[in-house]
Amino acid sequence: MPVNDRAVLPLAHALMRPLTERVLALAADGRPVTDRGFVEEALRWCAAGKAHVRRIPPRSRPTRALLHAEDAAQFLPALFGLWSAGIEVCLTGDTLAGTLERLRAGGMVETGDLLALDWAQAPAAARRMTALDGGPVEFPEPDDALRTRIRRTPLPESQPLLTLFTSGTTGDPERVPKRLGEVFAEAESLSEALHEVGVADDAPFWVSGTVTPQHIYGLLFRALWPLTTRRAVVDGRRLHFEEEAAQRLAEAKRSGVRMLFVSSPSQLSRLSDPGAFAPNLDALLGATSSAGPLSDEGALAARRALGSFPLEILGSTETGGMARRRRRLTPEGVLETPDWRPMPDTEIRVRLESGELARTGAGRIAIRSNHIAREDWLIGSDRIELSEEGFRLLGRADRVVKIEGKRASLTEIESLLKALPEVREARVFKTTGGANAREALAAAVEWSEAGRALCLASGKLALVRQIRASLLRSVPALLAPKRWRFTDAFVRNAEGKIRQASVEALFDPRRPEWIRLEPAADESLRLLVPLSARLAWFQGHFPESAILPGVAQTLLVDRAMREFGLLDAQSPAPSSVKNLKFKMMTFPEETLELRISLGDAPEGRRAKFIWTEFGRPEAVRSTGTLVYASGR
Numbered sequence: 258m259p260v261n262d263r264a265v266l267p268l269a270h271a272l273m274r275p276l277t278e279r280v281l282a283l284a285a286d287g288r289p290v291t292d293r294g295f296v297e298e299a300l301r302w303c304a305a306g307k308a309h310v311r312r313i314p315p316r317s318r319p320t321r322a323l324l325h326a327e328d329a330a331q332f333l334p335a336l337f338g339l340w341s342a343g344i345e346v347c348l349t350g351d352t353l354a355g356t357l358e359r360l361r362a363g364g365m366v367e368t369g370d371l372l373a374l375d376w377a378q379a380p381a382a383a384r385r386m387t388a389l390d391g392g393p394v395e396f397p398e399p400d401d402a403l404r405t406r407i408r409r410t411p412l413p414e415s416q417p418l419l420t421l422f423t424s425g426t427t428g429d430p431e432r433v434p435k436r437l438g439e440v441f442a443e444a445e446s447l448s449e450a451l452h453e454v455g456v457a458d459d460a461p462f463w464v465s466g467t468v469t470p471q472h473i474y475g476l477l478f479r480a481l482w483p484l485t486t487r488r489a490v491v492d493g494r495r496l497h498f499e500e501e502a503a504q505r506l507a508e509a510k511r512s513g514v515r516m517l518f519v520s521s522p523s524q525l526s527r528l529s530d531p532g533a534f535a536p537n538l539d540a541l542l543g544a545t546s547s548a549g550p551l552s553d554e555g556a557l558a559a560r561r562a563l564g565s566f567p568l569e570i571l572g573s574t575e576t577g578g579m580a581r582r583r584r585r586l587t588p589e590g591v592l593e594t595p596d597w598r599p600m601p602d603t604e605i606r607v608r609l610e611s612g613e614l615a616r617t618g619a620g621r622i623a624i625r626s627n628h629i630a631r632e633d634w635l636i637g638s639d640r641i642e643l644s645e646e647g648f649r650l651l652g653r654a655d656r657v658v659k660i661e662g663k664r665a666s667l668t669e670i671e672s673l674l675k676a677l678p679e680v681r682e683a684r685v686f687k688t689t690g691g692a693n694a695r696e697a698l699a700a701a702v703e704w705s706e707a708g709r710a711l712c713l714a715s716g717k718l719a720l721v722r723q724i725r726a727s728l729l730r731s732v733p734a735l736l737a738p739k740r741w742r743f744t745d746a747f748v749r750n751a752e753g754k755i756r757q758a759s760v761e762a763l764f765d766p767r768r769p770e771w772i773r774l775e776p777a778a779d780e781s782l783r784l785l786v787p788l789s790a791r792l793a794w795f796q797g798h799f800p801e802s803a804i805l806p807g808v809a810q811t812l813l814v815d816r817a818m819r820e821f822g823l824l825d826a827q828s829p830a831p832s833s834v835k836n837l838k839f840k841m842m843t844f845p846e847e848t849l850e851l852r853i854s855l856g857d858a859p860e861g862r863r864a865k866f867i868w869t870e871f872g873r874p875e876a877v878r879s880t881g882t883l884v885y886a887s888g889r
Contacts, residue, residue, distance in 0.1 A: 266485050268441040269411040271337055272296055281484070282330035282491035283463070290330050290493075295337075296408075302338025303407060304399040305386060306371075310342065313369040319345045319418070322371035322386070323360075325352050329470045329480050330493030335373055335385070336480070340418050340437065341407050344371070347420040347432075348471045350663075352377045355731030360422075365432055414438030417630075421473060423574045423664060433574050436630055442602070443577045443628035444481035449601040450581055451482075454543025454568045456517060462542055463509050465492035466519030467502065468662075473574050474547040478519045490514070499524075499562075503533035510540035518544040518563065523661030523696075526555030528562035538564045545570060547578070548662030550650065553592055556584045571597055571650075574664075576637060577628050579603060580648070596647025602627050607643040608636055617643050621654055658687045660696050665736045667698075670728070674700065677727050679708030679720060682747060684760045685738060700738035701760045703747050712743065712772065716848070717787055742770055766793040771817060771851070781855040781864075782821055785871055786813075790845035805843040810879050814853060814866045823855060823864075828885070832860060837881035843868070849878060861887030 266274065274292050282290040290298075310320050322344050326332035339346050347366070349356055352375060360366045366389060373386045386394045399407075417434040448456070456462070464483045468475035483489035496502045502518065509516040518541065525546055528534075534541070544559065544567035551559070551569050560566050566585065572578040580597035587593055599605045606614040606623040614623050614634060619642045623634040640651040656667040667685045674683035682703035687696065702724075704712070712720045721741050728737050748759035762768070769792060772785040788795075794809035811834055818824040843849065848871040855864055864883045870876035 284330040285328040285494040298334035299338035300399040303341040305396040306342030306344045321345045324373040326374040328493040439628045446601045447482045462515040463492045467524040506537045510537045515542045517542045521548045521662040522551045525559040531561045549659040598647045681705045697739040699740040701742045782853040784851045786849045831883040832886035833884045835882045839879045
């Protein structure tokens with residue numbers, strides 16, 4: 258096949274490329290992979306796949322291979338070799354045992370399918386690929402007939418030989434099958450958008466990045482698109498940290514090439530040392546970002562470190578890349594955020610509440626593109642406001658969120674939690690807070706008797722650890738909730754639905770996470786009160802030390818009675834406080850016990866209280882009486 262250095266190389270012809278010694282990729286260990294090496298390794302994968310298919314019983318669908326690799330240079334020949342063998346390649350986000358179990362349970366993989374490359378469940382003796390049932394897969398040398406056929410035959414673009422997975426909105430993993438022609442068309446169209454960050458086909462450059470080829474963004478930008486140009490080199494090593502990215506840029510400069518940096522909002526937002534990149538910025542072509550919009554702070558952090566704003570790509574597994582934008586600074590130094598503009602070969606409309614598709618207005622996004630497997634419009638889950646200039650995002654229409662660029666189904670995580678013996682009901686939502694305002698999930702849990710008993714016996718930390726350990730069998734650590742609140746029962750409305758406001762109120766920084774205990778005969782309320790350091794009451798009262806103030810202890814007594822129904826929520830505040838005594842200081846992360854006894858007083862009602870260290874009733878922290886005047 259004749260080669261034009263400036264032409265886009267059709268990906269369907271990737272295994273028909275000339276067998277030259279041009280470096281196509283750099284493996285994670287630094288080993289160069291040439292055009293010849295790529296094709297030869299892909300042919301070995303093809304031969305292994307075909308030999309395996311001949312050994313298994315006939316089936317109604319193609320054999321599937323779950324392929325997982327951090328090294329993009331190792332990933333590429335496996336991908337194209339399996340495709341050329343007619344094997345459907347499934348890209349999973351992780352190799353957790355729970356992921357494989359759920360794929361089995363959903364009928365998405367079965368005996369006879371394959372695990373390829375980095376699968377933790379594969380036997381250690383397996384060379385590069387193993388059958389799902391543990392049987393080894395041999396890698397024979399490709400014979401002349403196979404070599405000739407593969408070298409002369411384009412890949413079948415009409416076949417759905419790529420599958421990605423999303424969590425969907427039901428909580429179960431959903432397959433997103435894609436025809437090769439759709440994926441190839443999108444990858445081949447990216448050059449037009451990438452010219453906006455200075456990428457041209459007239460000088461060699463590395464395509465390096467922090468994202469994995471397991472997801473659609475990394476697959477397109479770090480693996481497939483570089484094969485369409487004669488000047489790009491796939492940098493196989495994934496860059497996990499800022500220091501690694503800065504070092505890789507320096508290595509590119511020393512090698513006499515430039516570097517395109519393919520990254521994500523979570524990584525770009527953490528670029529905190531502009532000096533790390535500064536000596537070598539003349540070797541940086543530019544940067545791209547996807548897996549979610551980049552925040553204003555993240556965009557500015559990226560510009561400080563990289564010298565320019567990244568090209569942001571908006572998309573999803575189902576739609577591929579839909580739109581792009583690039584921030585800019587005004588002459589006065591003010592950050593400007595332009596509207597999103599459609600990607601090449603993509604049309605955007607908005608579906609109004611009436612169901613009409615329009616060129617302007619607010620509603621759900623509608624997309625049509627040659628890399629989406631349908632002739633009509635695909636209605637997405639994002640709500641937008643569309644104008645002639647582009648569109649703005651208004652939020653999601655479903656319960657899927659992104660945590661540092663990784664999609665999380667809140668429904669899925671809630672379902673996983675509710676399947677645990679310690680949990681009766683759960684609600685999960687996204688929150689931003691803590692160190693560096695990191696995105697994370699928060700979980701409110703209505704515990705079962707087993708969960709409550711574990712907490713009382715061993716403490717909240719032990720309960721959280723046990724629940725997290727179970728959850729981490731099915732979700733990566735990034736998507737496991739970081740903040741937890743437990744309750745005996747959620748507040749529900751007249752229809753029995755949980756009130757979201759009451760769920761979020763459990764995380765009120767002024768509210769302890771108290772646990773109701775069985776009161777003694779003369780007590781109206783008995784509570785176990787773990788005192789988190791996050792409590793607002795510890796902040797700012799004593800400059801040199803975090804101590805629970807006395808006034809907070811009286812206010813918390815009143816709050817507890819209202820929350821547990823001893824007082825009406827609208828009742829006036831206490832008219833007076835009597836017999837108040839403070840005997841010991843209280844510090845963060847201690848666990849106290851609060852006992853309240855209600856009775857009559859000449860003025861109206863009185864509530865006697867005593868705070869003690871949990872398990873040590875003799876260690877009294879404070880005592881007193883709140884008086885509530887009748888008629889007030």
